[in-house]
Amino acid sequence: MNSDPNWSSLNGIVKNRRSILKQNRFTGPISDLSNLTALKLLFLSENRFSDEFPASLISLSNLYRxxxxxxxxxxxxxxxxxxxxxxxxxxxxxxxxxGAIPDLHLPNLQEFNVSGNKFPELYLARFLNSLRRRFGGIRHCARRRWRNVVKLHRR
Incomplete structure (x- = not known):
């Protein structure tokens, strides 16, 4: 499938709690999804979306994943x-x-993965040190240039 998703029809499904649109070869920017306020799970991986971090996702305050x-x-x-x-x-x-990885203050965060991006090693090291101080323990593997998921363990 090479076409873009019909975002207007997705925006109409306000009561939808999960949206799994991975591996569809969708392209371009993500349209405004701020009407999907009940959304808890949003999986848009393995497509060809391109743009800066979609600002409309910040309004999806019920997202868990x-x-x-x-x-x-x-x-x-x-x-x-x-x-x-x-x-x-x-x-x-x-x-x-x-650029710099923002200082995250997400009280429930358990998994965070930014591997395979263009962050300078210095920012990654600072970020991991910040996580260690706040969460007491993290598990990550630096082999193959930060390719694995950072798991956070609460104290």
Whole structure:
């Protein structure tokens, strides 16, 4: 499938609680999804979406899992991602995000993956040290240039 999703019809499904649109070869930017306020799970991985981090996703305050991995997103991860306070999983790996990784204050976050992006090693090291101080323990594997998921363990 090479066409883009019909975002207007998706926006009309306000009561939908999960949206799994992975591996569809969708392209271009993600349209405004802010009407999908009941959405808890959003999986858009393994497509060809391209743009900066979709600002409309920040209004989806009920999200528990957000997977934008393996797309063509670029730019910085916005600090406003901290508004997604219910997030358990945030997967952003294998994109082209760059700059500093924001200081995350997501109280429920258990899995965070930014491997395979364009973050300088210095920012990654600072970010991991920050996580260690706040969460007491993290499990990650630095083999193959930050390719594995960071698991957070609460104290």
């Amino acid at each position: 957000l997977d934008l991995s393996r797309n063509r997103f670029f730019g910085e991860i916005p600090l406003s991602v901290n508004r997604l306070t219910h997030l358990l999983t945030l997967r952003l790996e294998e994109n082209s995000f760059s």
